Every structure is written in C-alpha cells, then in structure tokens.
Amino acid sequence: MNNRMIAAALLLLGLGAGYGLAQWRPAAAVTAKDEKPALYWYDPMYPQQKFDKPGKSPFMDMQLVPRYAEGAAADTPSVQIDPRQTQNIGVRLARVSRGVLTSTLELSGILAFNDREVAVVQARAAGFVERVYGRAAGDVLKDGAPLADILVPEWAAAQEEFLALRHNGDAGLIAAARQRLRLSGMPAGLIAQMERSGRVQSVLTVTSPLAGALQTLEVREGMTVAAGQTLARINGLDQVWLQVAVPEAQGAGLVVGQTVESRFVGLPGKTLKGTVSAILPATAMDSRTVQVRVELPNPDGSLRPGMTAQVRLAQNTAQPVLQVPSEALVRTGKRVLVMLAEEGGRFRPVEVEVGTENQDQTVIRSGLQEGQQVVASGQFLLDSEASLRGLVAPESGDLSSDPSMGGMSLQPGARP
Known part of the structure; x- marks a missing residue:
C-alpha cells in the first residue's frame, strides 16, 4: 500500500x-x-566612442550603456523633436533657395594722380635760363601757363639765314631753311612768329602743355640747360585714380568696366561714380589684397590726390546659385555644418561647402539641394544634442548615413 x-x-x-x-x-x-538587439554600447560622458560589446567604460568608472535601434528611423542618424515643442525651444526654419546673389563690398580707397595723363617738359636745345615765372612744385597750372624763358644762341644764326633767303625769293631755298629750323628743335609757333615779325626770335618761353599740378620744376634763373634736359613734370587733374585694396577672396568677382560708388569725407553729401579701369595682376603679399584702379572724373578739380574715400563695389553672380541665411551655418573651425530639417520633426547635421557671403545670405556650393529646409535659429541647441548622442555629420561629398548609427529621438519624457 x-x-x-x-x-x-x-x-x-x-x-x-x-x-x-x-x-x-x-x-x-x-x-x-x-x-531588441543593441546597435552598440557607449559612455554617456563620451558618446563619440562606440563599443561592440558591453563592459566598463575606459574613460569613466561606469558601465557602458547600450544603444537600440528605433524602428524605421534606424538607418538615418538624426535628432527628433516633437513638432509641438519646436516653437517652445526657439527652432526656426529657412528654405534653401536658388537665385542671383548680389554682394556689396564696403572698402576704403585713396586718390592718386592719373599716370596716363602726365606731361614732361624738356629743353629743345642748349641754352641759358633768362627768366623763371615764379612757379613751384604743387602749383595748379592752366593749359599754356608760362614756366621759364630760355635763350638759345644757335637759333639766332639759323633764323638770320632764313630771313636773308626770304628776301631773295627762292622758294626752294626758303623751304630748306625752314626745315633746318624745325630740325634744330625750334617750335612751329616760334617759327611762325619770326616769319610774321621778320625779326630773330632766339628766346623760347617754356609753357605747360596741359592743365594740372606741377610736380617738379628743375630750372632756376641764370642756369645753363642742355638739349633734352628735363625742366618740369606736370600731372593732369581732369581724371584721377582711386586705388582700392580688395580682399583676395572677393577679387575673383571683379570685372573691368563695372561701376563704383565713392564718398569722400572732404565732400559731404556727394556720391561720385566711377569705373574700374584696371585690376592689377599682382597681389599684395603683406595684406593679401588685389589692387583695383578706379577712374573718377574731376572736372571742377575738387578731387585731390591723397584724399580718402569709402568705396562700394557691387558684385552679381553670373548664374543663379543656392543660398541660405548666414545665421544657419554652424562653423566648427574645420567644417561648416547646417542642421537639415526632415519629416517627422527630425534633424540631422550636414556638412556643406560655402562660397561668397553677402550680408545675411551665403552661397552653398555643395551639400544641400533646392527646396530643403535648414534650421536658422536654435541650431546650436540641436547640434549640442547631436554631439552628446554621438551623432556626427558625414564628410563633405558623402552624405549617406552610417547604418551603424541608429536614429535618435528627443521627445518629451524620452531618455537616451
């Protein structure tokens, strides 16, 4: 039992x-x-480093934390915010647009003489300075203003021979004697005066061939001059040059002939327009600038070399370009990033290559497409959150996401 x-x-x-x-x-x-399987393990205090198995962190005295995939978003690394909370944290979006970018450069310039409008006065023959007309370097002269009287002895004998031949009436001999006077350096005006008066004209009055500023005057009363000796140098003032130093980065957009606006401290309330006449081929090594020459008309002589001006140069891109607000850029020192807005309140960092910047717009050479939206305000908060979660933007030119980095969300009450 x-x-x-x-x-x-x-x-x-x-x-x-x-x-x-x-x-x-x-x-x-x-x-x-x-x-759910863990994608990787990481240290919350150093999220950039990923580990393929659990264990103790080599950086901190703590256990590694697993990162899990989150559904369909696991193939795109991003930070997600509840759309209802975007305004609360100050997130503002801007659209990537395409258009012609007009950039304006505000620079300083200095007036200089026009080196194309220069007259050099030389002695036509050896002689003696009999009179100087009280001129000095820096004087502003009119066209034909007298500078000095020079006695040329050798002209006296040639003129006497010419006057003697003219009494004989031989046309051939008269023409030959007149040609001899020209070859001796005698001006045509002095020959005509001698023929009209019938008297020897051996004193030449040296005059200014143009209106402008007297730069040098190398004659004194009683001195001897040789043939070809420089007596004076005169710069015209009808047009002056405005020398402008343009930064090397903006020099590529300059073209000869474009209009330039300038304002001078000594001429308040006046805006003068000129044209770019030359872009010098050499770049200044000390300042890394391109020297630009602007021609300004000066009919009343109010523009004086040495004056400073505020110059405005306008540049237009030849073709429409992609552009975003400059405030949307996050400059890390090595790269330039933007926070790209996607559907469902997701944001991810994207590296971009930037071009010309003008005021509040910057040209995007690569990294974005027209019609996309980027974060224009609040991007630093999102970038900080992405960095804390180990989310790194791919290198420029490779915008594909890393499959090993799961999608990351930031929602009210959510935890990493």
Whole structure:
C-alpha cells in the first residue's frame, strides 16, 4: 500500500513538472524574440566612442550603456523633436533657395594722380635760363601757363639765314631753311612768329602743355640747360585714380568696366561714380589684397590726390546659385555644418561647402539641394544634442548615413 502511494505521488510530481516546463518555454522564447538587439554600447560622458560589446567604460568608472535601434528611423542618424515643442525651444526654419546673389563690398580707397595723363617738359636745345615765372612744385597750372624763358644762341644764326633767303625769293631755298629750323628743335609757333615779325626770335618761353599740378620744376634763373634736359613734370587733374585694396577672396568677382560708388569725407553729401579701369595682376603679399584702379572724373578739380574715400563695389553672380541665411551655418573651425530639417520633426547635421557671403545670405556650393529646409535659429541647441548622442555629420561629398548609427529621438519624457 505504501509503495503504491509513493509511486502515485511520483507520477503526479512528474506530470506537474512536465506541464510547468511546457508552459515556461514558450514564454521565454517570446521574450527573447521581442527583445531588441543593441546597435552598440557607449559612455554617456563620451558618446563619440562606440563599443561592440558591453563592459566598463575606459574613460569613466561606469558601465557602458547600450544603444537600440528605433524602428524605421534606424538607418538615418538624426535628432527628433516633437513638432509641438519646436516653437517652445526657439527652432526656426529657412528654405534653401536658388537665385542671383548680389554682394556689396564696403572698402576704403585713396586718390592718386592719373599716370596716363602726365606731361614732361624738356629743353629743345642748349641754352641759358633768362627768366623763371615764379612757379613751384604743387602749383595748379592752366593749359599754356608760362614756366621759364630760355635763350638759345644757335637759333639766332639759323633764323638770320632764313630771313636773308626770304628776301631773295627762292622758294626752294626758303623751304630748306625752314626745315633746318624745325630740325634744330625750334617750335612751329616760334617759327611762325619770326616769319610774321621778320625779326630773330632766339628766346623760347617754356609753357605747360596741359592743365594740372606741377610736380617738379628743375630750372632756376641764370642756369645753363642742355638739349633734352628735363625742366618740369606736370600731372593732369581732369581724371584721377582711386586705388582700392580688395580682399583676395572677393577679387575673383571683379570685372573691368563695372561701376563704383565713392564718398569722400572732404565732400559731404556727394556720391561720385566711377569705373574700374584696371585690376592689377599682382597681389599684395603683406595684406593679401588685389589692387583695383578706379577712374573718377574731376572736372571742377575738387578731387585731390591723397584724399580718402569709402568705396562700394557691387558684385552679381553670373548664374543663379543656392543660398541660405548666414545665421544657419554652424562653423566648427574645420567644417561648416547646417542642421537639415526632415519629416517627422527630425534633424540631422550636414556638412556643406560655402562660397561668397553677402550680408545675411551665403552661397552653398555643395551639400544641400533646392527646396530643403535648414534650421536658422536654435541650431546650436540641436547640434549640442547631436554631439552628446554621438551623432556626427558625414564628410563633405558623402552624405549617406552610417547604418551603424541608429536614429535618435528627443521627445518629451524620452531618455537616451
């Protein structure tokens, strides 16, 4: 009897264990199936470094934290914000547009003489300075203003010969004598005066061949001059040059002939327009600037070399270009990033190559497409969150995301 009772008890115990084991195994299988695999493990204090297995952080005295995939967003690294919260944290978006960018450069310039309008006065023959007309360097002269009287002895003998031949009436000899006077350096006006008066004109009055500023005057009363000696140098003032130093980065957009506006401190309320006449080929090594020459008309002589001016240069891009607000750029020192806005309140950093910047707009050479939206305000908050989560923008030219980096969301109440 006792043996039968023991056998029955053992049988019931075996049946119960089998039933319990049968009930426990499916639950364990379901739990293992529903558990999400970790993409990688990381240290929250140093999220840029990823580890392929759990363990202790080499940076801090703490255990590594797993990062899990989050559904369909696992193939795109991003930061997600509830759309209802974007305004609360100051996120403002701007569209990537295409158009012609007009840039304006505000620079300083200095007036200089026009080196194309220069007159050099030289002695036509050897002689003596009999009179100087009280001129000095820096004087502003009119066209034909007298500078000095020079006595040329050798002209006297040639003129006497000419006057003697003219009394004979031989046309051929008269023409030959007149030609001899020209070859000796005698001006045509002095020859005509001698023919009209019938008297020897051996004193030449040296005059200014143009109106302008007297730069040098190398004659003094009583001195001897040689043929070809420089007596004076005069710069015209009808047009002056405005020398402008343009930064090397903006020099590529300059063209000869474009209009330039200038304002002078000494001429308040006046805006003068000129044209770019030359872009010098050499770049200044000390300032890394391109020297631009602007021609300004000066009919009233109010523009004086040495004056300073505020210059405005306008540049237009030849073709429409992509552009975004300059405030949307995040400059890290090595790269330039923008926070690209995507559907569902997701944002991800994208590296871009920037071009010309004008006031509040910057040209985008690569990295974005027309019609996309970028964060114009609040991007530094998103960039900081992305950095804390180990989200790094791909290198320029490779905008594909890293499959090993799961999508990351930032929602109210969500935890990393």
